[in-house]
Amino acid sequence: MSNKLKNDTFLRALLRQPTEYTPVWMMRQAGRYLPEYNQTRGRAGDFLSLCKNPNLATEVTMQPLARFPLDAAILFSDILTIPDAMGLGLYFSTGEGPKFERPLRDEWEIRDLAVPDPNVHLRYVMDAVSQIRKTLNNEVPLIGFAGSPFTLACYMVEGGSSSDFALVKTMLYQRPELLHHILDINARAVTSYLNAQIEAGAQAVMIFDSWGGALSHAAYHEFSLPYMEQIVSGLIREHNGATIPNIIFTKGGGLWLESIAATGCNAVGLDWAIDIGQARARIGDKVGLQGNLDPAVLFSNPDAIRAEVGKVLHSYGKGSGHVFNLGHGISQFTNPENAAAMVEAVHELSKPYHA
Numbered sequence: 626m627s628n629k630l631k632n633d634t635f636l637r638a639l640l641r642q643p644t645e646y647t648p649v650w651m652m653r654q655a656g657r658y659l660p661e662y663n664q665t666r667g668r669a670g671d672f673l674s675l676c677k678n679p680n681l682a683t684e685v686t687m688q689p690l691a692r693f694p695l696d697a698a699i700l701f702s703d704i705l706t707i708p709d710a711m712g713l714g715l716y717f718s719t720g721e722g723p724k725f726e727r728p729l730r731d732e733w734e735i736r737d738l739a740v741p742d743p744n745v746h747l748r749y750v751m752d753a754v755s756q757i758r759k760t761l762n763n764e765v766p767l768i769g770f771a772g773s774p775f776t777l778a779c780y781m782v783e784g785g786s787s788s789d790f791a792l793v794k795t796m797l798y799q800r801p802e803l804l805h806h807i808l809d810i811n812a813r814a815v816t817s818y819l820n821a822q823i824e825a826g827a828q829a830v831m832i833f834d835s836w837g838g839a840l841s842h843a844a845y846h847e848f849s850l851p852y853m854e855q856i857v858s859g860l861i862r863e864h865n866g867a868t869i870p871n872i873i874f875t876k877g878g879g880l881w882l883e884s885i886a887a888t889g890c891n892a893v894g895l896d897w898a899i900d901i902g903q904a905r906a907r908i909g910d911k912v913g914l915q916g917n918l919d920p921a922v923l924f925s926n927p928d929a930i931r932a933e934v935g936k937v938l939h940s941y942g943k944g945s946g947h948v949f950n951l952g953h954g955i956s957q958f959t960n961p962e963n964a965a966a967m968v969e970a971v972h973e974l975s976k977p978y979h980a
C-alpha cells in the first residue's frame with residue numbers, strides 16, 4: 626500500500642511548510658451535533674461501547690469527512706481510555722459525563738498503578754487506528770491523540786468532571802510527591818500509547834491538556850508542562866519515511882506560550898481567549914499554531930461565521946504555519962450547516978494569504 630497522501634496540507638501547515646490554503650478540522654468533529662453520529666451511538670448502545678468497537682469507531686470517524694471537505698480526520702476515542710486500561714473502571718452516565726468506579730483515593734492504589742501495554746490493554750484503539758487508515762485510503766491524514774498527564778490525573782483523582790479540582794489540588798499542595806508519582810506513570814503511559822498509535826498508522830498526534838489552565842503559573846510549570854515535555858521527547862518523530870508532527874493544546878495556556886513552544890513540540894493549540902496574531906509574534910518562528918475560533922461563533926449564522934473566520938485569518942496574516950480549528954470542541958447544539966459554512970469560509974478566504 627502506498628502511503629502517499631492526496632491531501633497533506635494539514636501536515637505541511639503544522640511543519641510551517643508552504644500550503645495553498647489554510648487547512649481546517651474541528652475538535653470533536655465526530656460527535657453529537659451530527660444526527661448520523663447519534664444514530665450510530667444508538668446502535669452501539671453507549672459512548673464507551675462505540676469507542677471499543679473498531680468498526681463503529683471507524684464509521685463515526687468518517688462521518689464529518691463525508692459532510693465537510695475537512696483536511697484531517699481524528700481517531701474516534703476518548704482521553705480516558707488510559708485510566709480505564711489502568712483498571713479504574715470508566716463509565717459514562719447520561720448527561721453527567723465521564724466517571725470512574727475506582728477513582729484514586731488511597732495511597733496504595735496510587736502505588737499500585739502501572740503503565741498499561743497499549744497493544745494489549747488498548748488493542749481496540751490500535752485496531753480502530755489501522756481500520757480508519759485503510760478506510761481513509763490516504764485522502765487526508767489521521768490524527769491520534771491522548772490526554773496530558775495532569776488532565777488525566779484530574780479525572781483519576783476526582784473520579785469524574787469537576788469545577789474546582791478540589792481533590793487533585795489538595796493532593797498537589799499537601800502530597801506533591803504522590804501527584805508526581807501519578808504524573809510520571811501517566812507520562813510513560815501516554816508516550817507508549819501515542820507511539821503505538823503512530824505504529825498503527827496515526828500521522829500526527831495531539832496532547833489535550835484540557836485542565837492545565839486551571840493551575841497557577843508555578844503549578845503549571847511543575848505539574849503539567851514537564852510531563853508533556855517528557856512525552857514529546859519520547860515520541861516517534863518519523864515513521865515509514867514520514868515526519869509525524871505533534872501538537873500540544875493547553876486550554877487556558879495563552880500566558881505560557883513561550884514555555885509550551887520550548888518543549889520541542891511542532892505546534893501549539895490555542896483556545897479563543899488569545900489573539901492569534903499576538904501568539905504568532907511570540908512563538909510563530911518556532912512552532913505551528915492551531916485554532917482559535919470561539920466555538921460559540923457556530924451558534925450564529927453563515928454571514929457572521931464568515932466574518933469571524935476572516936478575522937482569525939487576518940490576524941494570523943500571510944504565510945504557512947496555521948491550522949484552522951475551533952478553540953475547543955464543537956458544541957453538541959451546533960447546526961451542522963454552520964460547521965459547513967466555517968469550513969468553506971476557511972478554504973475560500975485563506976487563499977490570498979498563501980499567494
Ligand SMILES: Cc1c2[nH]c(c1CCC(=O)O)Cc1[nH]c(c(CCC(=O)O)c1C)Cc1[nH]c(c(CCC(=O)O)c1C)Cc1[nH]c(c(C)c1CCC(=O)O)C2
Nearest residue numbers: 652653654655656672699700701702703704722833835954
Ligand atoms: C476532557 C476530554 C475528554 N475527552 C477528550 C477530552 C479533551 C478535549 C476537551 O477538552 O474536550 C477528548 C476527546 N473526546 C472525544 C474525542 C474524539 C475525537 C474528535 O472528534 O475530536 C476527543 C479528542 C469524543 C467524545 N468524548 C465524549 C463525547 C460525547 C459522548 C457521547 O456521545 O455521549 C465524545 C463525542 C465524552 C466525554 N469525554 C470527556 C468528557 C469530559 C466527556 C463528556 C463531555 C460532553 O458531554 O461533551 C473527557
